[in-house]
Amino acid sequence: MSLSQEVVVRTLLAARTRISASAWMVTRDVQAAEDIFQNLSVKALAGGTTFDMEAQLVSWAHITARHEALNWIRDRKGRIVCLDEAVLNLVAQEWEETPEGPRLKALRGCLDGLPRDSRQMLDLRYSEERPCEEIAKTLGLGLDAVYQRLSRLHRALKQCTEQRLAT
Amino acid sequence: MSSPDDLIVRYLEGRATADEVATLNDVLKQDGDARAVFRAASFQALTVADLGRARAPRREEPARWNVRALAAAAAILLVVAGGLIWLLSNPDQELVRVVRQTGAVTLSGSTLTVEGANSGAEVLLTDGSILTLAGDSELAFAGKRGTDITVRRGSVTVEAVAQPTEQPMILRTPTAEAVVMGTCFTISAQTGETMVTVGSGKVRVRRLVDGASAEVAEGQMALATLDAAAPLASRAIPPLVSTWSQAFDAAPPAGWQGEWVAADATGPGRLKNVLDVSYRRKDGTVVPAYVVSVRKPSAITTIRPDSLLGVKWRVRDPGIGAILLISVQHSDGRFAGNFQVDLKAGSFPADANGWRVFAAPVSTLDGRFPEGAKLPTVGRVMLVFMACYSPKGELEVAEVSFP
Numbered sequence: 001m002s003l004s005q006e007v008v009v010r011t012l013l014a015a016r017t018r019i020s021a022s023a024w025m026v027t028r029d030v031q032a033a034e035d036i037f038q039n040l041s042v043k044a045l046a047g048g049t050t051f052d053m054e055a056q057l058v059s060w061a062h063i064t065a066r067h068e069a070l071n072w073i074r075d076r077k078g079r080i081v082c083l084d085e086a087v088l089n090l091v092a093q094e095w096e097e098t099p100e101g102p103r104l105k106a107l108r109g110c111l112d113g114l115p116r117d118s119r120q121m122l123d124l125r126y127s128e129e130r131p132c133e134e135i136a137k138t139l140g141l142g143l144d145a146v147y148q149r150l151s152r153l154h155r156a157l158k159q160c161t162e163q164r165l166a167t
Numbered sequence: 168m169s170s171p172d173d174l175i176v177r178y179l180e181g182r183a184t185a186d187e188v189a190t191l192n193d194v195l196k197q198d199g200d201a202r203a204v205f206r207a208a209s210f211q212a213l214t215v216a217d218l219g220r221a222r223a224p225r226r227e228e229p230a231r232w233n234v235r236a237l238a239a240a241a242a243i244l245l246v247v248a249g250g251l252i253w254l255l256s257n258p259d260q261e262l263v264r265v266v267r268q269t270g271a272v273t274l275s276g277s278t279l280t281v282e283g284a285n286s287g288a289e290v291l292l293t294d295g296s297i298l299t300l301a302g303d304s305e306l307a308f309a310g311k312r313g314t315d316i317t318v319r320r321g322s323v324t325v326e327a328v329a330q331p332t333e334q335p336m337i338l339r340t341p342t343a344e345a346v347v348m349g350t351c352f353t354i355s356a357q358t359g360e361t362m363v364t365v366g367s368g369k370v371r372v373r374r375l376v377d378g379a380s381a382e383v384a385e386g387q388m389a390l391a392t393l394d395a396a397a398p399l400a401s402r403a404i405p406p407l408v409s410t411w412s413q414a415f416d417a418a419p420p421a422g423w424q425g426e427w428v429a430a431d432a433t434g435p436g437r438l439k440n441v442l443d444v445s446y447r448r449k450d451g452t453v454v455p456a457y458v459v460s461v462r463k464p465s466a467i468t469t470i471r472p473d474s475l476l477g478v479k480w481r482v483r484d485p486g487i488g489a490i491l492l493i494s495v496q497h498s499d500g501r502f503a504g505n506f507q508v509d510l511k512a513g514s515f516p517a518d519a520n521g522w523r524v525f526a527a528p529v530s531t532l533d534g535r536f537p538e539g540a541k542l543p544t545v546g547r548v549m550l551v552f553m554a555c556y557s558p559k560g561e562l563e564v565a566e567v568s569f570p
Contacts, residue, residue, distance in 0.1 A: 018210065087196055090202065091205055103210070107211060123219055127215050147169070
């Protein structure tokens, strides 16, 4: 028996950030990733494809997001260098299958606990989508220091999130 | 040599060279920990972007949602209405989310402000209802579901999902309140009066000055003022004519934005541009527009894609272009889109006094909000807007018509 529209919607929304992330890893453009999520939602609801299980739907959504993102890049005629599709596939296969709500909540708690300058750096980079070079100038740092701080922040947030989920 | 974590950040920034991407490919193929960091960083980045948008909409340019995407959002949210109880019970859920915007739109706490005649926003409530604000307007959201809404000013079109009878959506203006049971309608709050027009479903309108109420059904409208002696009655929305014309031999009727100038040796009576908000920069400062416009909550005219639109205008500096925009609703009151054409002065011959004429089917205007919007088979024009973005332009409009 195929999933009802309601279940399709609930399942897609419960994995929205992850599915969008599958597109964003390719496009690195937040708006494009959102557009792709919306488009694949239309496809899922349009009934051209039926899904028997939530996991099947989520898997299809990640693959579709990646393909649409690659098409988005191709439309830009190779100006954007991207990871190999096989690597992207490997990355996507390892997403958790559980609803992302608890992880989001844990991550938000970790973000709230960050020092102000760290949060500012994340906001500048991902909320305002400013390039690291501009962030370096804004914050009076060297470019390498910005890359290092961001990479440490990502790892620290990952650990913090996992700790919160474990407790 | 960059560490794998630094490479991930550079790649996600879009700045990694081809060699660095090749290196990252190799690392991710072999290293499960690096893949986990890569996934985590992507998840974190989108979450930070989402949180930033919830605090204050960040993009200044019109959102790039296409029509299908919009349909998806609508479809999703309508279906969601019945099922996503878990979403509603999530204490972290924002009351409203701006899903599309154009021009100056600010979401501050639970107050949404739209500034500028051609600015607009579409917001989603947690229950899946969709609100479209067009032009200068301000809404405040309260209640557990954000459905206790104060319309401080302006016009909002509501596409409400079925509402719980014990706690329906309520929209309050300074002069009236509308209780919604699941419907599509437009409510416009102006000084001293509130107009409600219902595209589908039913709305109960209560006049605040005396508590009188009326049910407004599909295809009907009601006007609530501060005059308790006037009857508060629901009446049929008057059929709109499909031709419409406005010249400015005399001062224009209410609803027009512009400074009236009487006829003189250089031209007929006209409206001269006035300053309005175009959009806000990220630092909150305003980018002005020089505007002549008209908005009518009950619509200006009906159009079809082959309907003609004519404008007679001039600018002081012929090197400065202008834009012409119309905002259109579907016949049932749903927002259809903003449609725009760029009027480059050099593309239109001027007479001796500098007057130029644009006349073309409305189908030649581009859908700009949402991007790629299509004109409905039959639409209702709610706004006609002309603007230039330089004070040197001194835009003047002598006639607007849908002949």
